[in-house]
Amino acid sequence: MPSSVDFTGRPFHFIGIGGIGMSALAYILAKRKLPIYGSDIQRSHITQRLQTLGAQIFCRQEASNFEYARQSLDEENTELKLSVCENGVKNLLASVVQAEAFKSNGQPKLGIELPQVICSTAIHPGNLEYQAALELGCPIFHRSDLLAALIRDYQSIAVAGTHGKTTTSSMIAFMLLNAGLDPTILVGGEVNAWEGNARMGQGPYMVAEADESDGSLVKITAQIGVITNIELDHPDHYESLEQVINTFKVFDTNCKTLVGCIDCATVREQIQPNITYSLNPDSGADYQAQNIAYRANGIYAQIWERGDFLGELELQLLGQHNLSNALAAIAVGRQLGLEFSVIAKALAEFEGAKRRFEHRGCYNDILFVDDYAHHPSEIRATLAAARHRMQDSALNTQPHLQRIVAIFQPHRYSRTHAFLQDFAQCFSDADVVILTDIYSAGEPNLWQIEGQNVADLIANYHPQVLYQPSMDAIKMGLAQLLQPGDLALFLGAGNLNKIIPEVMAFYQTSPDTGGIEPWRQSA
Numbered sequence: 001m002p003s004s005v006d007f008t009g010r011p012f013h014f015i016g017i018g019g020i021g022m023s024a025l026a027y028i029l030a031k032r033k034l035p036i037y038g039s040d041i042q043r044s045h046i047t048q049r050l051q052t053l054g055a056q057i058f059c060r061q062e063a064s065n066f067e068y069a070r071q072s073l074d075e076e077n078t079e080l081k082l083s084v085c086e087n088g089v090k091n092l093l094a095s096v097v098q099a100e101a102f103k104s105n106g107q108p109k110l111g112i113e114l115p116q117v118i119c120s121t122a123i124h125p126g127n128l129e130y131q132a133a134l135e136l137g138c139p140i141f142h143r144s145d146l147l148a149a150l151i152r153d154y155q156s157i158a159v160a161g162t163h164g165k166t167t168t169s170s171m172i173a174f175m176l177l178n179a180g181l182d183p184t185i186l187v188g189g190e191v192n193a194w195e196g197n198a199r200m201g202q203g204p205y206m207v208a209e210a211d212e213s214d215g216s217l218v219k220i221t222a223q224i225g226v227i228t229n230i231e232l233d234h235p236d237h238y239e240s241l242e243q244v245i246n247t248f249k250v251f252d253t254n255c256k257t258l259v260g261c262i263d264c265a266t267v268r269e270q271i272q273p274n275i276t277y278s279l280n281p282d283s284g285a286d287y288q289a290q291n292i293a294y295r296a297n298g299i300y301a302q303i304w305e306r307g308d309f310l311g312e313l314e315l316q317l318l319g320q321h322n323l324s325n326a327l328a329a330i331a332v333g334r335q336l337g338l339e340f341s342v343i344a345k346a347l348a349e350f351e352g353a354k355r356r357f358e359h360r361g362c363y364n365d366i367l368f369v370d371d372y373a374h375h376p377s378e379i380r381a382t383l384a385a386a387r388h389r390m391q392d393s394a395l396n397t398q399p400h401l402q403r404i405v406a407i408f409q410p411h412r413y414s415r416t417h418a419f420l421q422d423f424a425q426c427f428s429d430a431d432v433v434i435l436t437d438i439y440s441a442g443e444p445n446l447w448q449i450e451g452q453n454v455a456d457l458i459a460n461y462h463p464q465v466l467y468q469p470s471m472d473a474i475k476m477g478l479a480q481l482l483q484p485g486d487l488a489l490f491l492g493a494g495n496l497n498k499i500i501p502e503v504m505a506f507y508q509t510s511p512d513t514g515g516i517e518p519w520r521q522s523a
Contacts, residue, residue: 005141005149007034011115013065013138014038015129017057018047021211022120024186024198025146026050031200037115039065039129049196063132114138118146121214122442144216147186147208151222154184154206157332158220160251161228161261162244163378164325165209167317168228170353171329173199173207178346179338183207189353189372205336210251213237218250224335225255226328227271229264233375235418236443245270259331261324275335277327279320287331289313289323294388299323303330303340310340314348318357319385357385360500363507365484367401368500374411374493376422383429386489402485406430407474409492410438410454417447424457430489432481433458433465436474439494471499478503 012029014022017038023046030036030053037056040047047057058065117133120143124130133140151158159169166189174193176183182203188211190197210220213234230248232241245266252258252271260273262285267273278285279292289301299315301323315326326347333343352358355372362368373382383406390401406427410416416423416438427433435458437451455467466481468474474496482488482503490497 005146006116006139007032007149007153009034010113011035011037012118013115013133014118015061015123015127015133016040016120017050017055018042018044019120019122020046020188020190020197021143021147022118023047023050024188024196025118025143025150026055027053027196027198028150028184028186028200030055038118046196061127061129063128065129066132066136116141118143121216124442142216144211144214144219147210148219148221150186151206151208151220155204156206156208156222157224157226158208158210158222158251158255159226159228159328160210160212160217160220160248161226162212162231162233163375163381164228164321164328165211166353166372167322167356168226168325168328169207169209171325171347171350172226172332174350175329175333175338175343175346176203176205176207176336177201178349179333179342181205181336187353189355191353192351212244212247212251215247217247218254220251221254223256224332225251225258226332227251227258227260227267227273228325228328229261230266230270231375231377232418233415236412236414241266257335259328259335261328263324275331277324277331279324279327287327287334289327292320292323294318294320296389296391299326303327303344305334305340311344313344316348316350317352318389319381321381322352322385355497357382361504361508363504364482365400366482366486366488366507368504369487369489370497370500371489371491372493373491375415376419376426379406379408379423379426379491380429382489382491383427386487387429390487400485401487403431403483404429404487404489405432405434405482407434407436407478407488407490407496409436409494409496410451411493412441413438413443413445413447413449416454417449420449420454420457423454425461427458427462427465430462431464433462434474434477434481435465435467436471436496437469439492439496441494471496475499475502475506479506482507 014026016022017026018040026036039058039061051057115138117138117140157172159165166187169187170191173183173185182201183205184201185199186208187197188209210217214237232244238244258273259275260267260271262268262276262283263278276285277287279289281288281290286306288304291302293300301313303310303313330343355370358370360368360370371382373379386404435451435455452467455465459465468477490500
């Protein structure tokens with residue numbers, strides 16, 4: 001089995017190709033004209049995008065996916081089939097047929113090119129497709145191995161951190177794109193500017209989001225690394241904050257230049273970046289924002305570089321966390337030699353990534369917003385941004401907002417249990433909090449914790465907390481609860497956002513609805 005990923009033409013098979021990180025990698029490989037195939041149990045616009053590039057995608061994760069070629073060849077002439085197939089299945093057919101034909105004592109002979117199988121941490125060892133890949137003797141790589149190999153092919157900027165990775169990496173990528181540097185992009189969210197979560201450029205730079213959730217961050221080596229902040233967010237993998245810090249320290253060592261936010265005490269004390277940024281004018285950071293104005297429609301700030309005034313910055317995004325993300329982008333841009341005027345113009349035009357305070361619609365004077373926030377710190381930051389959006393009535397556009405209704409789906413039993421008290425106290429900027437049951441993400445419920453338990457704890461600190469155990473119950477409840485002037489903020493990393501179109505459709509077709517009816521409140 002090879003020790004490194006092969007980009008010379010050997011086919012790739014992705015188990016779970018539709019995931020946000022996996023699909024971005026598959027997209028770049030497909031744009032490189034490499035043969036791509038894989039599986040996903042859900043069809044989506046993401047898998048459709050890959051199919052338009054020639055990817056062969058199976059709708060089930062099972063061993064028979066590797067027998068697809070052999071079965072096809074039983075029905076048709078082998079040589080004819082291989083000569084006319086041009087969509088990436090050609091190499092798959094050849095690989096599997098050769099593996100079947102030339103196995104000896106359960107092992108393929110030398111020279112047989114089995115497909116390279118790419119998996120994420122989400123793929124369980126008992127997965128039938130994964131087991132079939134092992135049995136065939138396919139080279140198997142973790143998603144992070146492929147990402148690390150691609151990053152090494154470019155002058156790369158890798159963005160890490162517990163929170164803000166997607167927005168920061170998207171800002172940097174958008175900045176380089178607008179500066180005419182034609183970057184290759186791999187991010188953990190979808191951005192309208194490049195119509196997805198990945199972009200294949202012709203320039204020397206790659207901007208990539210680097211994830212710490214499973215410890216694979218230690219594999220990433222970049223020209224410029226960014227650390228936005230460090231917290232414990234994945235107790236399913238890490239037992240302590242110290243383990244998280246050690247992962248980031250390895251990442252620091254692997255990066256030629258590290259840019260870090262010293263507003264985060266952990267970054268400041270444990271990492272000591274080469275280039276620093278901060279919203280605190282007394283921090284001594286290399287890049288600072290001063291005279292900040294948080295407005296209903298964005299942010300204004302004056303930017304300083306090592307004591308020298310660079311200029312003014314205006315953002316369409318909300319919240320101090322996004323100003324901090326912008327400072328990271330500015331630091332990277334300046335490190336690459338960009339003029340501040342070019343940086344500021346790009347950041348002023350950046351509209352954000354999807355599911356990051358994404359406006360989904362406004363019906364019956366109710367504003368619907370979708371946000372990926374699922375950690376207590378992220379929820380606080382997002383709700384604070386929503387409060388700024390609501391309070392600045394002078395610049396406020398229609399509707400005139402009066403209440404923030406936070407609808408939250410906890411994500412993972414391990415995270416919910418580990419941060420239970422933090423979740424209980426992070427909703428102070430919401431006027432109404434609605435909880436549903438916990439999205440398991442495939443985890444067993446070892447702690448016997450339910451959404452009702454979370455709602456009950458939040459109710460100790462918040463006067464109006466409502467629990468609805470299912471998606472249908474939330475939809476029915478919101479049809480009764482929401483009223484003109486509400487900002488309905490959907491929070492979570494699970495599937496809660498899938499109900500937003502239905503809730504908006506109700507208010508779109510029923511303009512006179514929206515009166516409040518009593519719900520059962522948590523004790």
